[in-house]
Amino acid sequence: MPTNALPSPDSPSGEPGIVRKVSYVSLGCPKALVDSERIITRLRAEGYELTRTHAGADLVLVNTCGFLDSAKAESLAAIGEAMAENGKVVVTGCMGAEPDAITERFPNVLAVTGPQQYESVMEAVHRAAPPAHAPFVDLVPPQGIKLTPRHYAYLKISEGCNNRCSFCIIPKLRGDLVSRPAADVLREAEKLVAAGVKELLVISQDTSAYGVDLKYAASVWRDREVRAKFLDLSSALGEFGVWVRLHYVYPYPHVDEVIPLMAEGRVLPYLDIPFQHGATSVLQRMRRPGAQEKTLQRIARWRELCPDIALRSTFIVGFPGETEQEFEELLAWLDEASLDRVGCFKYEPVKGAPANDLGAAVPDDVKEERWHRFMQRQQAISARRLKRKIGTRQQVIIDAIEGGIARGRSKADAPEIDGSVHVVSRRPLRVGEIATVKIERADAYDLHGTAVGF
Numbered sequence: 001m002p003t004n005a006l007p008s009p010d011s012p013s014g015e016p017g018i019v020r021k022v023s024y025v026s027l028g029c030p031k032a033l034v035d036s037e038r039i040i041t042r043l044r045a046e047g048y049e050l051t052r053t054h055a056g057a058d059l060v061l062v063n064t065c066g067f068l069d070s071a072k073a074e075s076l077a078a079i080g081e082a083m084a085e086n087g088k089v090v091v092t093g094c095m096g097a098e099p100d101a102i103t104e105r106f107p108n109v110l111a112v113t114g115p116q117q118y119e120s121v122m123e124a125v126h127r128a129a130p131p132a133h134a135p136f137v138d139l140v141p142p143q144g145i146k147l148t149p150r151h152y153a154y155l156k157i158s159e160g161c162n163n164r165c166s167f168c169i170i171p172k173l174r175g176d177l178v179s180r181p182a183a184d185v186l187r188e189a190e191k192l193v194a195a196g197v198k199e200l201l202v203i204s205q206d207t208s209a210y211g212v213d214l215k216y217a218a219s220v221w222r223d224r225e226v227r228a229k230f231l232d233l234s235s236a237l238g239e240f241g242v243w244v245r246l247h248y249v250y251p252y253p254h255v256d257e258v259i260p261l262m263a264e265g266r267v268l269p270y271l272d273i274p275f276q277h278g279a280t281s282v283l284q285r286m287r288r289p290g291a292q293e294k295t296l297q298r299i300a301r302w303r304e305l306c307p308d309i310a311l312r313s314t315f316i317v318g319f320p321g322e323t324e325q326e327f328e329e330l331l332a333w334l335d336e337a338s339l340d341r342v343g344c345f346k347y348e349p350v351k352g353a354p355a356n357d358l359g360a361a362v363p364d365d366v367k368e369e370r371w372h373r374f375m376q377r378q379q380a381i382s383a384r385r386l387k388r389k390i391g392t393r394q395q396v397i398i399d400a401i402e403g404g405i406a407r408g409r410s411k412a413d414a415p416e417i418d419g420s421v422h423v424v425s426r427r428p429l430r431v432g433e434i435a436t437v438k439i440e441r442a443d444a445y446d447l448h449g450t451a452v453g454f
């Protein structure tokens, strides 16, 4: 059967002969990227061809992000560009939860669907550019289509969130926590590993809450039962023998249970925990766990159990009502916690977030000034922690080769958000390979070294 026997553009039911082309824009966080991958996998399964340019495509799909006002503005700009260059546009993703904001600006978009509404997206595509009668499933590799490089992949274990952080509208957009059964996640992981993936990046809105909605129900995986529980799933993923990195872990006490898995080398010694602030009073207004003194003790304990653990976090400065004293508390906490990698956002009043009414808005110039002070303080901490790696040997996964120098990441660096390791090597390295690298130099964010062991 010819794989290009696809629908004609004029036939509503889709006749053989013409390949339909879809151009795709994916904005937002890794969770949105996973949604994009699912949609693209479906499109490819039905014989659509993906194209990088809007002009000449049968339609453009825009997966939007609606978390912050700046993300909304970026989404609207992407829709505007797609309308100007093509004119047939389907919008999906977080901003789709507020269709009026889109249709007021762009009344001629073909359809607006919300996050994870895969069926509605496919219906809109079918209406605008009908598919072939029979889907050509064999166009799709069993692991689906990945938008990330082949050697790493995001693994989404749940949707939605049961927390109600006052600055966040994600539960409103995406609903309460819905976890995938453990066997389902493990089957996907198995396919990815079989396809050559060397690093699995576990994501969700709240990874440590995994399975709460399922009451931790077990499902059958390779003749045994695996509970839908953070610890059990992490342990089972560790059996694939690839790097497993845990993202978006909420600081619940039971997170402590996975640290021994890290010490044993089953999952990467890396925790991405958005702490958001260091002052208990601000955390209370944020409606997040507030015992930061205890958190410091827990961090110290994690480091005792697993000295190599890398801690990444994000913070918000300029939260409504944040006083200079609260900000100073945050800086002091930061010094004490001595985290490896840190991101910082200036508070933005997201429409519909309760936080907007919880205190006086911090003026923009104060937010800006605090952000700089915060970044300066953390930069010194990160640089100090990186420096300790000089002279050590690190496993480095190679992401790219640029001008004869390989760029990769150590176990302490997640793609996109953390630093890199720049590697010189006598033998040419390949993308996706894991090399042993002797670290010779460190700068504010990155490490530099030479591949050894051959």
Ligand code: SF4
Residues within 6 Å of the ligand: 161, 162, 163, 164, 165, 168, 169, 170, 171, 205, 206, 250
């Ligand atoms: S845990 Fe994350 S997704 Fe859930 S409400 Fe808080 S910030 Fe939003």
